[in-house]
Amino acid sequence: MTTKVRTRSRVGLVTAALVVMTAVAGCGGSDGADHDHGHEPMDSGGPTSVLTTPPPPALPDRFAAVDQNDPESVMVAAAQALFSYTPATDPSQAAGAERAAPLLDERFYAENKPAFTVLAPITGRQWDRWASENAVVTARAAVTSDDHPADAPAKVSRVVAVTQTATAPSGAVLDESTLAVYMTATRLGVWRVSALTVH
Template sequence: MAIAVLQTVFTYHPGEQADQRASFRAAMPLMDDDFAAHWDTTGAVLAPITRTQWQQWSRLGIDVTATARLGDDDHPLDGDTTFARVAAVDLHPPDGPQLCLAVYIRATRPSSAVGWHISALEART
């Protein structure tokens, strides 16, 4: 679930999407309600993509794909209802070098009988 969210949030289709928030919205079913409610402010600032870059990709019809993997480094102990990891997310624009992000991801669930939902994402270059 975490990999699916990361790849959805960070894969962009500038020719079809107004900005990065569209990718964030696509992943909202896998997010908890509180975090998903902030898509309008959070979605556009997760990756350092300038408006100029987005417009260039849009003009050229370029899609940017993302690959993600969870890190093996130390992380808080998983609980029945909490999960936290650092992930590596690579953005692959076909017109330039890939952009590598470290993404801190947290997930929660009300009980072990319910699926995980992302409760926080924080990206750093």
């Protein structure tokens, strides 16, 4: 059996050699002797269509202007949602955190839910007064130039100044205060707030 396999292999090799020689001879035909195949462009073998990255996840309409690929944009929008309330209908500050949740790291939000009820230094008496007067508390946020840790490819920290203004239905300003919020955003495909401390 072994001998037959070898014999067949030799016949096959001879046949293959003849086929190759015929193919080479055919290449030197009508193209002319000076045709240089070595300088023909080669197919790179890459994709024939442009590769695209998936779009960022959809956000609620209130965050339509947020650039999810910009950590500062995410921090500012998250801070404004976190510290804005309607005390007459919001049971506590945690309602602001719930609205900001799409911009927060899921694990960070889940592990800190109880703390969000007392995030800003607002007393129960003050909250009740705002509620009785149908006040709306609006937060404005801006990234400051304060010192912060050096940026990393997937982690950015900033100090964000947050000004809370409580306004009566008449437009009268009832209270105004400013907080310094130390925020960290982590890149999880897109940027999300993963830590914060209020000072």
